[in-house]
Amino acid sequence: MVQFFKASKKNDKQPRKGIVAALDHQLQGVVREHNGGTRFVAGALPGEQITYKPLSKFSAELLSVKSVSTERIEPPCPYYQACGGCDVQHLNESNQQTYKQAAVAGLLQKFAQTEQLSWQPTLMADAWGYRRKARLATFWDGKRQHLRLGFRAAKSKQITEIANCPVLRPSLSALIEPLRQLIFNTGLGRTLGHVELIQANVVHVVLRVLKPLSAQQKQELTAFAEQHSLAFWLQDDNSVASVTTAKECNDAFCYDQSIDGDRLYFTPGDFIQVNADVNEQMVRQALAWLAPESDAVVLDLFAGVGNFSLPLARRVKQVIAIEGVAGMSQQLAANAQAAGCDNLIAETQDLSQIGAKKLASYNATHWLLDPARAGADKIVEQLGQLPEQRKPKRIVYVSCAPDTLARDSKCILAAGYRLKQLGLVDMFPQTHHIETMVCFERVA
Numbered sequence: 001m002v003q004f005f006k007a008s009k010k011n012d013k014q015p016r017k018g019i020v021a022a023l024d025h026q027l028q029g030v031v032r033e034h035n036g037g038t039r040f041v042a043g044a045l046p047g048e049q050i051t052y053k054p055l056s057k058f059s060a061e062l063l064s065v066k067s068v069s070t071e072r073i074e075p076p077c078p079y080y081q082a083c084g085g086c087d088v089q090h091l092n093e094s095n096q097q098t099y100k101q102a103a104v105a106g107l108l109q110k111f112a113q114t115e116q117l118s119w120q121p122t123l124m125a126d127a128w129g130y131r132r133k134a135r136l137a138t139f140w141d142g143k144r145q146h147l148r149l150g151f152r153a154a155k156s157k158q159i160t161e162i163a164n165c166p167v168l169r170p171s172l173s174a175l176i177e178p179l180r181q182l183i184f185n186t187g188l189g190r191t192l193g194h195v196e197l198i199q200a201n202v203v204h205v206v207l208r209v210l211k212p213l214s215a216q217q218k219q220e221l222t223a224f225a226e227q228h229s230l231a232f233w234l235q236d237d238n239s240v241a242s243v244t245t246a247k248e249c250n251d252a253f254c255y256d257q258s259i260d261g262d263r264l265y266f267t268p269g270d271f272i273q274v275n276a277d278v279n280e281q282m283v284r285q286a287l288a289w290l291a292p293e294s295d296a297v298v299l300d301l302f303a304g305v306g307n308f309s310l311p312l313a314r315r316v317k318q319v320i321a322i323e324g325v326a327g328m329s330q331q332l333a334a335n336a337q338a339a340g341c342d343n344l345i346a347e348t349q350d351l352s353q354i355g356a357k358k359l360a361s362y363n364a365t366h367w368l369l370d371p372a373r374a375g376a377d378k379i380v381e382q383l384g385q386l387p388e389q390r391k392p393k394r395i396v397y398v399s400c401a402p403d404t405l406a407r408d409s410k411c412i413l414a415a416g417y418r419l420k421q422l423g424l425v426d427m428f429p430q431t432h433h434i435e436t437m438v439c440f441e442r443v444a
Ligand SMILES: C[S@@+](CC[C@H](N)C(=O)[O-])C[C@H]1O[C@@H](n2cnc3c(N)ncnc32)[C@H](O)[C@@H]1O
Pocket: 271, 272, 273, 302, 303, 304, 305, 306, 307, 308, 322, 323, 324, 325, 328, 349, 350, 351, 352, 370, 371, 372, 400
């Protein structure tokens, strides 16, 4: 039998030294190793000499930094080291944006061969206190009679206990400690899955419960709701039901868009953009970049509950809004009806299965794509197969994952489009998540 040499794996996980060459699209430090391999080290910055410990084939944990980058700042949040949430606080916001833009540019250049990008100013608002929705994990430690309430640690099931969260809207952050007390005092911690905090037009607290509440527990929740002017909901496997609502609160989940004064209703579990201020700017920019004429027919793909669809419907002849989750597209239809937009058609469809024939049948002049991280490959693959007169004149692509954006851009460009405008949307400051908006225009 032929014997092959196999390097010993014994020292694979031993700490190593390296120099960070760049940041990748998740804002992790990239280290080129002597053996030709590459490691991605979260928390490391370009130019730094670091010691790291390999975790898997490509990833590594940062152990220490020897020569510290001048860009490194002290992370403002006291939970930064333990919490899995905001992982790029060691850079100020301006540098976060610079690296994010460079990451998008690099991927677009590599996969879609785009040069000379026409970057528009980044859309941004407050870099702290912006998040209007968050899910807190809970764990009841019976032995210690202790309730853990907080966020999951990075790549772990451990809960990092927090007393406040500086990226959460202040109204939600201020509830964390009082809620901990309430859950502990009422004994709810024993039967609680998680807690969801939502700042919509009013504050909602959704408790994922494994057992019905007692009358006494409901009474205590009512007193808390009145004291903090909020609405409590119970969520089980099948439904979300109102428990109690402060007198001055309307008890529906909804947010108002200042663009046309429309109200968007949703239910917990439905997607809504987490950063309300940046979202409004993003919707306005999508309207401006798509620039549809009043007789336009717009296809809003991955439409959610109608964040883009309603403002579009107010400006064009017709909008066809497609969403994969049936409950959300039904909600979208109800939102359109409440807003009096009878030129808006809401359809439920799995867009990973849609064919060119179906896409062509809409005869849309403009497309808006706002997919989840997986991107919109199945749709953009069909674009090249559409007859020329059925291709939209402009496409605005809103992306939350630059790698799939770059992949899909290649397809759009190959179908006869040019990249007209692009810009960063700083939807998630302090985190590595990158939101980008791109406008493509059909080349005549
Ligand atoms: C990033 S969200 C955008 C929602 C909406 N445009 C907004 O701004 O609120 C992506 C949406 O795509 C939907 N989605 C994901 N995969 C889908 C698929 N294969 N087919 C249809 N919709 C899908 C999700 O349910 C979600 O509502």
